[in-house]
Amino acid sequence: MRAWRPILAVTALSVVLAGCGGRSDTGETPAAADGPWSFTDGSGQVVKADKIPTRIIAHAGEAAALMSFGIKPVGIYSDEPVKTDPNLRNLDLTGIEILGEEWGKINVEKAAALRPDLIVGDWWPAEKAHSGMEEGVDAQSKKLAELAPVAGVTQGKSIVALAEGYEDLAESLGADVDKPEIAANKTRFEEAVTAFKAATAGKPGLTVAAMSPADDKMYVANPEYAPELLDLQSWGLKVINPGSPDPGFPYWENLSWENADKYQPDLILWDGRSFTPTANAEWGGKQPTWFKIKAAKAGAAVSWPAFWLHTYGDFAIELNKLTEAVKAADPNVGN
Amino acid sequence: MTATTHPATAPTGTAASALRGNRRRRRARSVLVTCALTVAVAALFVLTMMVGSFRIGAGEVVASVLHLSDNPSVDFVVRGLRLPTAATALTVGLALGASGTIFQQLLRNPLASPDFVGITSGAGFAAVTGIVLLQAGGLVVSGLALGGAVVAGLLMYVLAWRDGVTGYRFILIGIGASVFFDGLVGYVLSRARLFEARQAMHWLTGSVGQASGDELRLLCAALLVLLPVAVLLQRPLRALELGDDAARTLGTRPDLSRAGLLATAVVLVALAVAVAGPIVFVALVAGPIANRLLGPATGGIVPAALVGAALLLTADLVAVHLMPTPLPTGVVTGAVGAPYLLWLLATTNRQGAGG
């Protein structure tokens, strides 16, 4: 037991702190170190600081949003292993401390050693909490909020609003959002929206439904609780609102496989978390009634980015895929 | 059907002086073991607070806990993060150890610990139902766990009652009930999705890190009241072990004492479950280990509680610091406890008490 050895705590601590600090200072945005700084959090409260925060700890998707504007956090916590988190794929995480890879568990000791001056997490209005600090997490995880002020944008009705919120936050933190390579993301996104609108306008009769098949039943997403679907609806795509969502869990309507054909869209938006290019054929072989959805039979299915988007760049990529699918879709497949 | 693990407590045909000497020796050993255990638990308690993402010296830890030093970063880590976890492990361990040994002695069977006979499962079922169906959190979950444990305990007692409660019938019914409750927990979980499900799963894994300050304070208060009560009831408990008639001759009121002991044990285990979730096997093994250390002076509630605390502190150290990824404490106690149970099975077998 090496821990028995007497250690001069103060020395140890300062060494550790200095070590962490030195390592992750690299790659930081050169922001005007002056303040004062303030930001209106999703909860409605104004978060203030004397100086502009530079040492930020962020939840996975929020970290991706900040990084897209050139703000590199010093620490990240996520709800699943960072390797599988869709928010973090294709991101260079070197130099960023991973503080948690499981819901409810954040290593606050490590977080403290990073000496953060801002914690960034989405504000969830229904749970009245920031990401990672909801009811039921480890008591320790909630203490993250004691290290630094917490700020985030409200999760709600629109991914665009979410992305804009993080743009504002990044700008307040000193990001140069007009820098060509950063602004390019937004331009690409705006172009993608224009193209998407044109595609939907060209197919006025096209209806889609967002679906997620599972082994025992299938789920139809309720756009009212899916901000990205609300965005798509606002751009002219006719996403079917399911008639009777589960009262206890209104994100979905649950359909038994006997009722798989209840909705007959022209194009299926397939839950992106389980979509693969061969999924449609596989489910057709596995579930006798899957091909009773005419769009499935016709192979008209496209991945839908369910519940995770935070950035213009990611949304643009996903939107372009949807635009292609809409263009290729036959508006007379369903009813 | 006789439980034979406790050596005969009543010496026969010994001279009075030898008896006195014997008793003195037993008391001396009991005091010695209790003191040694206290020191060990205290050392583990401090050690738990020394290790983590970075090490802090023992002196520094003690100074910080006692508010003798003023170093904000050390204080945040020690008092803010590590002390609650360590205190949870300590108090939950004490509660489980005490409760387990009371059950085992009352039912005169080393297998009759609350996590084995459905009381922990009952508490867990009530808590998970609360989380999933009532969106409960914090102290409400504790209250539900307490209610669940009391109901499960009463249910078991009523079901197993037939001219008194004998050990093995109680255990068989208890195991049946815990399978039943675990099944119900599975169904409740399957009804929940995403948010509540992950909260309930998180709670169910049994971990000393998840308690909030309120729950911990409740358990501390309960321990401060109930441990002395348990010590006061130690004498009647010994008397009850000799049988109700003998207990009556020794001036104990069997039913009253039994009810008091059961209530104490159920409340302790329920609060422990409420704070840390279901942590298996600590209650089962604490008593027998303490008895082994105590030698002839078996049955002490305080030593068993201390063994429980030492076990849980060690399990937490192993689960959080020695594993490649931190695991819930309950996983470690389960993985260690199962072989112990099998060993117990083998030895029970040799003594021919297999029922």
Place this chain on the structure above:
Amino acid sequence: MSATSRYATRTPARGGRRAIALGPGLAALGVLLAVVAFLSITMGSRSIGLSEVLRALGNLDTDGSITSTVTLELRVPRTLLGILVGAALGVAGAILQGVTRNPLADAGFMGINSGAAAFVVVAVTVLGVRGVGVYIWFAFAGAIAALALVYAIASLGREGATPVKLALAGAAVTAGLVSVTTGIVMTNVDALNELRFWQVGSLAGRYTPVLTGVAPFLLLGLAASLGFGRALNGLALGEDTARGLGQHVTRTRAAAFAVVALLAGAATAACGPIIFVGLVVPHLARLLCGPDYRWILPYSMVLAPIVLLLADVLGRVAAAPDELQVGVVLGVIGAPAFVAIVRYSRLSEV
């Protein structure tokens, strides 16, 4: 175990007289099962007219319409699976209660569910297996392995696998396996998702491949189980008496466990852990036909699918167009049944 004297005095006196009524009773239950099976094919979360169902059944081949697909490819295999799995669980429960002389014995008691769950999780994480059609075989293997382990541990020692030792070994093995499963699941989201689907206990989503996969094992087990009536009657009298009657107690017990492993293992693998059926139905059977296992086994075999299918139909009709898993329905109606059993059966004689 002093509890057996009552069985001993009752069995010979009543057995003969009862048998006269028991045969027709069993036939009547068989008719009831046929009615329930018919209900299970005609009723569901989708309302299909009786005439359409009959036409689909008459064609025996899908004509491509959704009604015939639902009837022939969803409801018929589901109903057949329900009958087989129900019968298997009922008989397995009856045998276990007889062999262990524990009225609360159930396959879940013996580590079957935790063994199957552990193997499913390992299959998902280590071998990357997906989908119910593949991992039922891992679940089957896990269930059998756990049961074998429990039996082996309980058999250590001179007096063999006594009820209490079986219960304890079951609890110990369950605890160990649950620890392993939890440890893996906490670090692997995929495993958690697959496990949560499997753990519900449902007849939905299992079609002809699953049915044809497990049916041979279930049929074999069911056929074999009917030969155990006399042996179980002997064991019910107590081991010593059974031995005195010339029975090989250890051999009987081992054979009975092999049959239980086959039945409960295949049933659990196909549908996930379904409790209550194996626990409750043998008691219902005992209420109807008395303590003679030669009757309890066939009665359980017919009663259990009736209960399971009724619960399944209820879950399908009550929540349409969604459906409730049969395990959930059984959980709700099983709790009062459990209390009733404990109150009215001879539990106090354990």
